[in-house]
Amino acid sequence: MWPETVLWSRVQDLLESISRESTQELAATISHEGFDSDGARDRLERQLIFLTQHFLKRVPLWADQVEKRAETTFYRAVARLARTLAESDQRFLMEALHREG
DSSP states (O other): OOHHHHHHHHHHHHHHHHHHHHHHHHHHHHHHHOTTGGGHHHHHHHHHHHIIIIIHHHHHHHHHHHHHHOSSHHHHHHHHHHHHHHHHHHHHHHHHHHHTO
């Protein structure tokens, strides 16, 4: 396996772990303090709407182009990282909102 493939696999594992931990932490905070404290649910819903309607419509297309045209592995990795973070954030928000739905 190429070193960059191994590195990318580790980055993806780390991001998924961070997402799971963040979701669990948010759920614990919400359970303790209540979801609507300071409009938390509203802010999360607005963030999910923006992410879905704007950011995720553009990032995958941009990332595809960068991955196809990049001459170095660094920029391909940056594109994959941007896509993975956006998708991870979307999953996190959906899970957080669904728990307290």
